[in-house]
Amino acid sequence: MNKAVELRKVSRTYTLHGNVVRALDEVDLEIPAGILASIVGASGSGKTTLLNVIGGLDRPTSGEIYLHGEGMHALSEEGLVKHRRKLLGYIFQSYNLIPNLSAIENVELPLEFARYPSRERRKRAEQCLQMAELGPARWRHRPAQLSGGEQQRVAIARALANDPKVILADEPTGNLDSKTGKQILKLLRNLVEQEHRTIILISHDSDVAAATDLTAELTDGAVTRIVRRDHSA
Numbered sequence: 709m710n711k712a713v714e715l716r717k718v719s720r721t722y723t724l725h726g727n728v729v730r731a732l733d734e735v736d737l738e739i740p741a742g743i744l745a746s747i748v749g750a751s752g753s754g755k756t757t758l759l760n761v762i763g764g765l766d767r768p769t770s771g772e773i774y775l776h777g778e779g780m781h782a783l784s785e786e787g788l789v790k791h792r793r794k795l796l797g798y799i800f801q802s803y804n805l806i807p808n809l810s811a812i813e814n815v816e817l818p819l820e821f822a823r824y825p826s827r828e829r830r831k832r833a834e835q836c837l838q839m840a841e842l843g844p845a846r847w848r849h850r851p852a853q854l855s856g857g858e859q860q861r862v863a864i865a866r867a868l869a870n871d872p873k874v875i876l877a878d879e880p881t882g883n884l885d886s887k888t889g890k891q892i893l894k895l896l897r898n899l900v901e902q903e904h905r906t907i908i909l910i911s912h913d914s915d916v917a918a919a920t921d922l923t924a925e926l927t928d929g930a931v932t933r934i935v936r937r938d939h940s941a
């Protein structure tokens with residue numbers, strides 16, 4: 709099995725006003741490459757913390773994290789930033805687009821950070837917007853001039869810009885109505901099937917989780933259940 713993500717006894721504790729919160733408690737988890745996976749659990753169970761430590765946005769207090777075999781826990785801050793840029797894309801519930809940039813400029817931004825040659829940026833951004841199925845008529849719009857579903861497509865295009873192997877999404881359909889949410893979920897499914905990427909999403913919606921290939925359920929910072937489903941039929 710080609711593993712996208714491997715966690716070994718990963719813990720993350722926060723100390724706040726003298727109280728220790730165990731947001732993650734010795735989590736062991738393996739996610740194969742090329743699947744759509746989900747993380748579910750009650751509010752406060754540690755879902756966002758788990759996604760953030762997988763994505764290198766947060767560091768575990770202890771334990772080991774491997775992304776495609778690379779030990780992320782052992783990297784320096786600089787090394788971590790480099791690997792994040794190479795391997796990972798992020799999608800958020802509230803899209804997190806830059807309000808005064810157009811859709812296409814939002815997608816170009818990570819390419820600029822990655823020092824992508826400026827002549828090729830526009831072309832790559834257009835490709836990504838096409839992969840995210842946002843029509844060219846919307847590319848010059850600012851986020852406020854787009855619907856929620858369209859904004860999430862821009863955010864997905866931005867996540868695709870650096871051609872990441874793994875995409876992490878914290879409640880990507882959480883702000884959308886159920887029909888738009890289904891369209892976004894279908895798009896994520898297509899990105900997994902056609903491009904052999906791994907997508908890990910968090911959801912509160914049991915229908916969303918049921919449409920994924922693997923669900924990890926968190927309870928009080930621990931993985932208490934793994935459900936695997938076969939969607940190949």
Ligand SMILES: Nc1ncnc2c1ncn2[C@@H]1O[C@H](COP(=O)(O)OP(=O)(O)OP(=O)(O)O)[C@@H](O)[C@H]1O
Nearest residue numbers: 722723724729731750751752753754755756757758
């Ligand atoms: N920066 C922080 N400082 C202190 N405690 C934190 C911090 N971030 C998270 N926590 C605590 O860690 C636990 C897990 O939080 P987390 O945000 O991962 O939950 P979640 O499952 O994503 O919840 P939700 O469904 O509400 O988004 C919670 O008890 C939370 O209060």
Ligand SMILES: [Mg+2]
Nearest residue numbers: 755756757878
């Ligand atoms: Mg959360």
